[in-house]
Amino acid sequence: xxxxxxxxxxxxxxxxxxxxxxxxxxxxxxxxxxxxxxxxxxxxxxxxxxxxxxxxxxxxxxxxxxxxxxxxxxxxxxxxxxxxxxxxxxxxxxxxxxxxxxxxxxxxxxxxxx
Numbered sequence: 001x002x003x004x005x006x007x008x009x010x011x012x013x014x015x016x017x018x019x020x021x022x023x024x025x026x027x028x029x030x031x032x033x034x035x036x037x038x039x040x041x042x043x044x045x046x047x048x049x050x051x052x053x054x055x056x057x058x059x060x061x062x063x064x065x066x067x068x069x070x071x072x073x074x075x076x077x078x079x080x081x082x083x084x085x086x087x088x089x090x091x092x093x094x095x096x097x098x099x100x101x102x103x104x105x106x107x108x109x110x111x112x113x114x
Contacts, residue, residue: 007041017041019048048074062086067109071102 007018015022016038021029026038026047033050035043055070055078062085073081076098084093091099 007044008039017044019044021047021051025051054078058082059085068099068102068106071105072098075101 009018009020010016011020013022016026018041021038021044023038029047029050030036030038030043033043033046035046037043038047052070052074055073056065056067058078059065059069059073059081062082064081064085068091069081072094076095081094083089
């Protein structure tokens, strides 16, 4: 169960809630999944899941179906990742901090799956 502190978090970019969703992203996606409170953990996770499903589909079409690409797009932005991929950019050309974050999440998920 997430702590109240994490569910009420507001980041430096005003990103909100457990999954740290930007206000503009929330405004775009919350109506699509029928939620309204970015600080409600279930609502926040539903929006994040919808975004990740979109990222997965978009990046799969671009030939990057691996989960670490979805995660870097979630954090760095799909526009940045799309430009990188369309310019034949490699994983190593993405920002180091974003790569490290995505890799850490994928490795933790794999370790939990064992």
